[in-house]
Amino acid sequence: MSLLEVDVKNRANLGKPDFIAQDETPESVTESISGVIYGKTYLWWIVGLAVGSSLLGIGGIGLFWLLAKGTGVWGLNMPVAWGFAIINFVWWIGIGHAGTLISAILLLLNQQWRTSINRFAEAMTLFAVACAGLFPIFHTGRPWLAYWMLPYPNTMRVWPQFRSPLIWDVFAVSTYATISLVFWYVGLVPDLATMRDKAKNMVVKRIYGLGALGWRGAADHWHNYEKAYLLLAGLSTPLVLSVHSVVSFDFAVAQLPGWHATIFPPYFVAGAIYAGFAMVLTLMIPLRALFNLHAYITERHLENMGKVMLTTGLIVSYGYFTEIFMAWYSGNTFERFMMYNRMFGPYLYGYWALILCNVLVPQLMWFKRFRTSAFWLFFVSQFVNVGMWLERYVIVAMTLTRDFLVGSWGTYHGTIWDWAVYLGTIGLFLSLVFVFVRLLPALSMTELKMISPEGKSAGGHH
Amino acid sequence: MATQQKGPQLHGLMAEFATPTALVAAAEATRDAGFANWNCYSPYPVEGAWEAMGHKTPMSKLTFLGGLTGAVSAFGFITWTQVVDYAWNVGGRPTFSWPAWIPPTFETTILLAGLTAGIGMLAVNGFPQPYHPVFNVPEFVRASNDRYFLVIESADPKFDRAATTDFLRGLDPIGVHEVDE
Numbered sequence: 001m002s003l004l005e006v007d008v009k010n011r012a013n014l015g016k017p018d019f020i021a022q023d024e025t026p027e028s029v030t031e032s033i034s035g036v037i038y039g040k041t042y043l044w045w046i047v048g049l050a051v052g053s054s055l056l057g058i059g060g061i062g063l064f065w066l067l068a069k070g071t072g073v074w075g076l077n078m079p080v081a082w083g084f085a086i087i088n089f090v091w092w093i094g095i096g097h098a099g100t101l102i103s104a105i106l107l108l109l110n111q112q113w114r115t116s117i118n119r120f121a122e123a124m125t126l127f128a129v130a131c132a133g134l135f136p137i138f139h140t141g142r143p144w145l146a147y148w149m150l151p152y153p154n155t156m157r158v159w160p161q162f163r164s165p166l167i168w169d170v171f172a173v174s175t176y177a178t179i180s181l182v183f184w185y186v187g188l189v190p191d192l193a194t195m196r197d198k199a200k201n202m203v204v205k206r207i208y209g210l211g212a213l214g215w216r217g218a219a220d221h222w223h224n225y226e227k228a229y230l231l232l233a234g235l236s237t238p239l240v241l242s243v244h245s246v247v248s249f250d251f252a253v254a255q256l257p258g259w260h261a262t263i264f265p266p267y268f269v270a271g272a273i274y275a276g277f278a279m280v281l282t283l284m285i286p287l288r289a290l291f292n293l294h295a296y297i298t299e300r301h302l303e304n305m306g307k308v309m310l311t312t313g314l315i316v317s318y319g320y321f322t323e324i325f326m327a328w329y330s331g332n333t334f335e336r337f338m339m340y341n342r343m344f345g346p347y348l349y350g351y352w353a354l355i356l357c358n359v360l361v362p363q364l365m366w367f368k369r370f371r372t373s374a375f376w377l378f379f380v381s382q383f384v385n386v387g388m389w390l391e392r393y394v395i396v397a398m399t400l401t402r403d404f405l406v407g408s409w410g411t412y413h414g415t416i417w418d419w420a421v422y423l424g425t426i427g428l429f430l431s432l433v434f435v436f437v438r439l440l441p442a443l444s445m446t447e448l449k450m451i452s453p454e455g456k457s458a459g460g461h462h
Numbered sequence: 463m464a465t466q467q468k469g470p471q472l473h474g475l476m477a478e479f480a481t482p483t484a485l486v487a488a489a490e491a492t493r494d495a496g497f498a499n500w501n502c503y504s505p506y507p508v509e510g511a512w513e514a515m516g517h518k519t520p521m522s523k524l525t526f527l528g529g530l531t532g533a534v535s536a537f538g539f540i541t542w543t544q545v546v547d548y549a550w551n552v553g554g555r556p557t558f559s560w561p562a563w564i565p566p567t568f569e570t571t572i573l574l575a576g577l578t579a580g581i582g583m584l585a586v587n588g589f590p591q592p593y594h595p596v597f598n599v600p601e602f603v604r605a606s607n608d609r610y611f612l613v614i615e616s617a618d619p620k621f622d623r624a625a626t627t628d629f630l631r632g633l634d635p636i637g638v639h640e641v642d643e
Contacts, residue, residue: 026505026608151543159543161550168565175569175576182580189584194505194606213584214591217605219489219502219511221587226507227521228583232576235525239572246565449506449608457483 019113019451021295026449033191033445034198036291037438044290045438052430059424062417063138071141073417080400080412085139087392088422090247091275092132092429093173094268094388096180097240098276099125103183104236107229113304115447116296119191120287121280122184123442127432128279129177131425136169138421165249172246179239183232186225189215191441244269251395257338258399261326267319271388274312274358277305278384283433285378287442296443303371309384310365316391317359334404341402342394346411350394357387471643473595474500474615475626476602477635485610486510488633492612495629499618503596503611505604521583528578529571536570537563598642613641 065073076083099121106114137146149170151160160167192208193215199205215221248268251259281302288297327339342351361383370376397412414422436442449455479485482504489502493514502511540563544550549557584590596602596613605611612633614626630638 030505030607151539157548159548162540162544162566163552163559163562165565168569171566171569175573178573179576179580182576186580186583190506190606197603197606213589214594215589215606216594216596216602217503217505218587219504219508219515220517222504222507223512223517224519224521224583224586227519228525228579231521231525231579235529235572235576235579239569239576242565242568242572246569249565446506454481455506457481 019116019298019300020448021298022453024295024448024452025454026452029445029448029452030194030198032293032295033441033443033448034195037195037441038198038200041438042290045434049431049434052427052434055423055427056431057424057427058420059422059427062420062424065417066138066421067143071139073415075413075415075418077410077412079403079408079410080397082139082396082400083412084414084418084422085135086250087389087396088425089132089135090268090392091389092128092135092425093176093247094244094272094275095279096125096128096132096176096276097244097269097272098280099123099128100176100180100183100236100240101273101276102280103187104233104240107233108237111304112451113301115451116293116298116301116443117280117284117305118447119184119187119444120284120437120442121276122180122187123436123440124276124280124283124433125180126177126184127429127436128276129173129180130432131429133173133177134421134425134428165246165253168246169250172243176239176243179232179236183236186229186232187444187446188440189213190217190225190446191444193217194445195441241269244272256399256403257332257334258323258342258395261323263319263322263326267316267322270312270315270319271391274309274316274384275388277309277312278381278388281305281309281377281381282385285374285381287437289374291437291442293443296448299372302374302377303368306365306371306377306380309362309380310371313358313362313365313384320355320359338399338402342398345398345402347394347398347401350390350397354387354390354394357383357390361387472616472623473598473641473643474613474617474621475623475630476596476599476611476613476639476641477630477633478601478637478639479610479612479635482508482510482610484634485612486514488612488630488635489514491633492614495620497614497618497620499615499621501613501615503602503605503613505606505608505610508610520586521579524582524586525575525579528582529575532571532574533567535574536567540566595641595643599639601637601639609636 074083074085099118102114102121103118103125107118137143140146148154149160149167160170189212192212196205196208196212199208245265245268248264252261252264254260284297284305285302288294324339327335330336342348362380364370364376364380370380401410401412403409477488479488485502485504485508489511492500493516500515502508502515504511537560541558541560544559544563545557551557596605596611601609602611612630612635614621614630616623620626627638
């Protein structure tokens with residue numbers, strides 16, 4: 001780094017809080033992060049897990065009834081053969097995307113603030129993808145035959161239709177789940193070694209030791225590790241962009257008004273990151289307060305996440321605007337009617353609530369006062385969480401209920417069983433998050449040590 | 463070679479350091495002294511340590527090969543299923559409609575490259591490895607926390623128990639420990 005660059009960098013950091021408190025040492029990092037796990041169990045944790053697993057129980061009842069009766073218990077009908085299942089699938093997959101963005105893209109862009117939040121965000125990705133995956137599998141109606149989607153030699157002698165975006169989706173989502181898991185686990189191995197070495201109980205030591213695989217921090221191992229980590233980041237970056245693009249092809253390749261649009265891939269990817277950052281903030285803000293992690297998740301982290309939300313929110317707003325413009329500019333009666341129907345049809349509340357949640361409320365992020373306030377960030381994130389769900393509801397329900405022929409129009413409403421399964425996945429997500437923060441280091445000790453003053457003195461970079 | 467003694471055999475000698483800069487300085491001194499079988503241990507990556515060891519990583523090449531395997535096998539497999547094994551005539555469109563096969567080919571490329579990078583790295587490092595002599599040193603528990611270690615193995619041709627201990631003492635460590643095999 002040239003002197004000029006150093007100077008510019010120092011000036012840029014002037015007067016801003018750091019990404020890690022400057023009195024942190026490798027030892028204090030180990031103590032605080034492993035202390036979260038080896039410390040006592042708080043009442044709020046038990047309450048949180050109880051809420052999560054209760055919701056999960058509701059989902060279990062919903063799935064039991066679904067399997068006993070068939071997909072008819074959902075609000076699906078003709079013309080709306082895709083309902084909550086696809087809405088929730090897209091919503092969850094989108095939420096997962098922020099984790100990959102934080103762990104991979106921000107790593108490649110050398111954004112050090114990702115370090116404190118990447119482990120947690122990666123775990124969130126895995127849990128969100130697990131929730132997402134349930135919907136298409138159960139939507140098939142016979143989930144025990146879901147393996148039919150994979151190309152394997154079978155007695156029927158048929159192969160999957162590789163020209164269909166639905167099969168691309170199988171490849172995209174399963175690759176995404178696998179690579180996210182590998183990336184997360186590779187990052188976790190050295191931290192599991194720390195947990196093993198800090199364990200006082202022999203059984204606990206063995207369990208973490210199994211996960212650590214015998215990691216001992218040898219320099220040649222670290223070299224391979226660093227290279228592999230960088231390669232995984234480089235591979236995950238196009239992967240995450242491809243996943244939501246492929247998800248958007250499920251819609252865009254169809255010929256229905258409101259779906260058949262070239263804006264879909266970029267607009268879906270931006271929406272995914274938007275929703276994901278809202279979810280990271282939703283989980284991170286309470287976690288930071290409850291575990292007292294202010295030294296590692298600073299005001300600057302929160303502010304940066306607010307900025308990313310603002311940016312992606314503006315891209316999403318531009319997407320909404322483009323949809324309106326293209327409906328008019330296309331001169332196509334059906335496209336124009338679709339947009340009129342969205343704004344003033346039977347589901348107008350959904351559309352305007354979406355505009356309120358995703359376009360208007362997040363404009364608060366322009367102001368530093370709101371961006372640096374944990375309360376306001378949490379407040380805005382809740383709007384975005386709801387707004388991104390409404391976006392998919394608007395796209396799916398409004399297009400399918402009013403297509404080309406008036407004779408095939410219908411209505412769509414989720415039933416109690418749709419809601420039960422949806423709440424169940426929220427419960428699954430919350431339960432996994434609560435178990436994760438209690439059993440595994442939620443912040444990467446290795447990477448925090450690298451950005452601590454001592455780690456930086458060794459020329460630690462990333 | 464270690465001489466046969468009473469009790470466990472000697473795996474090597476371990477010097478313990480408090481800072482990463484001390485570790486890098488010691489690694490450079492060890493290299494300059496002409497040792498061949500030695501390694502550094504740290505709680506996080508210390509670039510100077512593997513640079514002093516002259517270590518080269520095969521991960522880039524392996525990952526490229528993994529990705530290449532994924533790309534070629536996915537595209538070839540899809541072509542075979544759609545053109546050769548069970549050709550569907552959909553409205554007279556060409557059976558070899560390769561642009562539609564790019565998304566699954568891309569995903570498989572990433573899948574195999576990513577698995578090679580992640581799982582391959584663990585394999586190249588020799589994991590899972592349930593036992594290693596360095597764990598016999600009680601102080602080594604801090605290698606995953608806040609201490610830095612350098613081990614010269616007894617397998618090194620230049621290794622001599624007394625002389626190497628003196629050499630390590632000269633590097634200004636917190637302590638020098640014997641590592642039992």
